[in-house]
Amino acid sequence: MGVAILMPALSPTMTEGKLARWLKKEGERIKAGEVIAEIETDKATMEVEAVDEGVLTRILVPEGTENVQVNAPIAELDGGAAPAPSPAPTAVAPASAPALPAAPAAAAAEKDWGPTRTMTVREALRDAMAAEMRRDPDVFLIGEEVAQYQGAYKVSQGLLEEFGPKRVMDMPITEHGFAGMAVGAAFTGLKPIVEFMTFNFSMQAIDQIINSAAKTLYMSGGQLGCPIVFRGPNGAASRVAAQHSQCYASWYAHCPGLKVVAPWSAADAKGLLRAAIRDPNPVIVLENEILYGQSFEVPVDEEFILPIGRAKVERAGTDVTLVAFSIMVGMAMQAAEKLAEQGISAEVINLRSLRPLDTATIVESVKKTNRLVTLEEGWPYAGIGAEVAMRIMEHAFDHLDAPPMRVTGADVPMPYAANLEKLALPRLEQVIEAARAVTYR
Amino acid sequence: MATDSAGSKRRSKAKEPPMGRDALLKAYRDMLLIRRFEEKAGQLYGMGLIGGFCHLYIGQEAVVVGMQAALQPGDQVITSYRDHGHMLACGMEARGVMAELTGRIGGYSKGKGGSMHMFSREQGFYGGHGIVGAQVSLGTGLAFANWYRNDGRVALTYFGEGASNQGQVYESFNLAALFKLPVVFIIENNKYGMGTSVDRASASRDLSKNGSPWGIPGEQVDGMNVQSVHEAGRRAVAHCRAGNGPYLLEMKTYRYRGHSMSDPAKYRTREEVQKMREQHDCIETARADLLALGVAEAELKVIDEEVKAIVQDSADFAQTSPEPPESELWTDVLVEG
Ligand SMILES: Cc1ncc(C[n+]2csc(CCOP(=O)(O)OP(=O)(O)O)c2C)c(N)n1
């Protein structure tokens, strides 16, 4: 039975080429690996090697022929040709993306966890890690100054004492290395919590976070999950200038394969961090240094945990929806208070989770208020506000009575000077102005 | 003591003449200026005039002063956020540095960079970098430019022993050795990176050998003695300038103050700090050496007064220079036009 020799693709993007020259004649004997022809594309000239052995019985495409399609038979070996393979299946349209449901389902009411006590965000984060480490021996904490120093911002206070040096490990200043090491460990099923002293330094490790942690499940066809948490303070701190004061929310929220949460209150911090540690996926937990010392009520229930992907309506209102996350929720609450004095009823949504984003809760709110203002510390370009506004375009356009507005950090690196730093960060007046503008007051 | 790339030791002290009287006097003055400047910065911080991070160089002055004395005009310097001493040693004005610390328009970065981010192309100072280890690749790039232009300049790249573990440091070692770039890598081993001692962070016990896989010659240097630093610095700079590629110096030094302004100081004993201050202080050592050379107390006193006046003037300037105008928020993001 004869074999067809096909026009080869000599690069991933090649679809056709010129058969420049035959180096063998009909009737000649060919060995595997021998060069039998030359082909040309606009980029290069390449040699065609024989894959099989036999006699070249017929040349189907004479030399000099242009535009020979990849996979077209160009010659026959040993008489009759095998049937040409059926063409590769053409790509089908991607399945409808689950991230954008046509009609977002209404969120269930938040569970009532009963009695609470006051604690700081710092304590809540520590308690969340301690609770999960007690529950699961595969959970461990690594990072710079997390053990002996008790955390550069004192978040891991007491963990070394309780869990010992094998589960609470100080790392050298080697973010790319230890993040990669933790991702590797997570591939085997361990559940590392990686603390970045601040998220600014996660930039040293972002390759491992995106290229290794976020993509491997997909690349392995679902075999190799990566149950890991990357956490630490994100966003502006006070007077530390451009390299230490930046919000990475939109950077990480951009990437499929990651989950991203940004707690505001101590309850958010505890509930979301516990969920992040239990989650079988890589989860980025964006904390905030300025919030660490702030106190909130947290349920005392030992089992308290929050679902990732659910926003919380922190304050109900009817005239305008203020969407915020992390420290900006506090500013939104202050703004709502001030707006109430001016007769404007603002609804405040605490996103809690940036990826997945709780579109349903935002849409439901905007259907009621018909107006949207987003708040974030980060830069406006391709920010979280841009995404939230687009979701509203997609799902509640007809309900809008005004174009959405965003209040963001200034589109510049963070300045050091006290007066400029104030101007670079979102201000309460700006939120109030924006709310007044969208309500036409 | 020096170790060449093969790691063998040779005595080098005898070959190099010690610093002359005048050079040592200048070094004394420069170290004192840094010390007094940093003390003043600490005071201004305490008064709330400086914010954020402020990493003082007190204790390490001999390193930068001894190295600077080995340079020629046109050579470059780059370092981390612990940079005030480097800037003063490079000849940047105390006024401009202090005014940057207070975030005023008279500062080297118009108040936009702060303590960690100042630059002076004129004085060959390329910053002032906040990301631990990043300046090592950047400094290699300065040396690349020198090699490219073949202009005989040398780049000094300073980094902490904590930073020395970062991956890009080793990528830079390879690049510098591969292309024979004129860069002196200077590890300022002050024993701690924040609260982590060097032996808890690095498996390497002799950091001067960290470049040996690439054949980079390295030396351990008494970084508390400006003459030892200068001597090693001259050797290193000459090696680079002659086109032999990079050189590595591990400076054994010590910081007396906390890592930044807030520091729990639990990772080392008070006695350890006390011992370094009392027995190894670089300024006291230089002072004793000068007196032994026959320099009069009165001459040193004049220097003390001069330095004091410069520092006081810088503090006054830093408080009277106005904040940057609001329009500065939007400038310098991109080169316009
Ligand atoms: C990439 C990165 N990780 C972490 C930090 C936080 N940090 C700032 S200084 C420092 C310690 C550095 O120690 P070392 O290199 O020895 O320099 P020293 O402060 O002793 O001069 C750390 C961990 C940072 N700025 N950048």
Ligand SMILES: [Mg+2]
């Ligand atoms: Mg150090």
